[in-house]
Amino acid sequence: MGSVLISEVGPRDGLQNCKAVMPTADKVRWIRAMAAAGVKEIEIGSFVSPKLLPQMADTGEVLAEAVTIPGLTVAVLVPNLKGAEAAIAGGAHKITLPMSVSETHSLRNIRKTHAEVIAEAKVIADRLAELPEGRRPHFEGSLSTAFGCTLEGPVAEAKVLACAEALMAAGCDEVGLADTTGYGDPASVRRLIRAVRGAVGAGALTGVHFHNTRGLGLANVLAAHEEGITTFDSSLGGLGGCPTAPGASGNVVTEDLVFMFEAMGIETGIDLEALMATRAMVAEALPGEELYGFTPRAGLPLGFRGMPAPAPAG
């Protein structure tokens, strides 16, 4: 049945949406515990202004610890060359530049027009090209609001394709599709994946980032997987939320996502029990923050055999 890569984004997408600032030591403990549970890729933070996002102020320190974990792909989000330089200096394995297909959202999110984002992608790609092969992080352009925008409403497919092509032309290794707003559905997921792969090639789109704002997260993942997508972003406890949708969870919940794939016989390499055990640690480090997820509350089915043996602790 094959396997998938679960890319945990809780320490970045999750924490940047929490009121509380998680102490550095707790972030590192959480990242280590998830890696020990078998999570192979974690987005550990973002190099943005600490004035805008104080929750991310310690990304450099967290990165320094994360890169010492054997076998873990350490990803970092960067809005510009300055952030990319910090990620490179810290030894990140993957850097992601967000490009909102909704230009209105792009201006609010990273204060850049599309032309400015593409220019930034170009200078980052040029900088990366100077690095020796082994030290060169993978460079992804993430197409935010690809399924619609809470500011602009529907987003035209042609715009998504234009952004994807521009990011690849600027020198990205890959683009990702992000349903920042929870507007996607299984049909639009299939359509857009086919269209983007048609424009930039299947090898240039292997990952998606879905939110669960309207409860469709796992259905959208299923549709994407059936289209050949193999990397799925999610966050522990669904951390992420959306400030404009109180009570609605944000990201796809890692625990439920792993349960779905493992139940289907598709390998994630993650030990579900160990994964769920990290919830207590996160809950303690983020008092008052609600953790989502159905599987942790219901428990695993009686006689559930989907789990592989735990990976050796990293």
Add this chain to the structure above:
Amino acid sequence: MGSVLISEVGPRDGLQNCKAVMPTADKVRWIRAMAAAGVKEIEIGSFVSPKLLPQMADTGEVLAEAVTIPGLTVAVLVPNLKGAEAAIAGGAHKITLPMSVSETHSLRNIRKTHAEVIAEAKVIADRLAELPEGRRPHFEGSLSTAFGCTLEGPVAEAKVLACAEALMAAGCDEVGLADTTGYGDPASVRRLIRAVRGAVGAGALTGVHFHNTRGLGLANVLAAHEEGITTFDSSLGGLGGCPTAPGASGNVVTEDLVFMFEAMGIETGIDLEALMATRAMVAEALPGEELYGFTPRAGLPLGFRGMPAPAPAG
């Protein structure tokens, strides 16, 4: 893109799991409001012992009101011939006899072995055969715990097929697949639908009943729809819960289910805004009961165009 039938089971599966007993007038108000929102089929109650399920004691009165709603298919659950007689007398359009594939669960649920359930199905079918065509309700045998059992664990596919064949041989018009325990996943959903349809014919399996215990409800619905299933049970606010899984919602949430299909361009005939408005009525009639659902909390996407015009009030 076609259409699907959403069969609301809240007034039966939902309310029988609530501590509070909803007053008859509130049940009728709720059923009328849902029908007015465009819901075409509602399971309004079950004819079981009021000592076991006091929440269902007024099923006869609710049925008498429900059958006066134009265009609504009124379904009732019955555990035996006595219940079937009451459903027939009240003019129900559809009766469902549950048969737990897990015999342990069958004994706990309706105190019958498999042989006894099949014998009951036969006497009900014989009774229905006496009725004139126009007054003969559709007769479904529902295969509970088809994806696994909280008492027995995994359930063998051969057992599901044997139960399905026995129910059809006894005279059911159709069987349904019910994931009573939330053990199903998109892969097992596909496998079991194919196997059961292979055994009894595609026309004898058109509906499924999924729970959302581990958050996979909509993903399982998507898989079933792709296999050709066209009738989906769900309950408003996910009412249903499972006493052994505190905090985990029970049934697939009607609001999220309708949103998913309408977003995909698959017609449900249901006005989402009107549907969501019935939540307040239910919340008021069931103080203290938690209503689930992501779409009602997040609201519809900006510029969402999936909804047809509201159906004329029934």
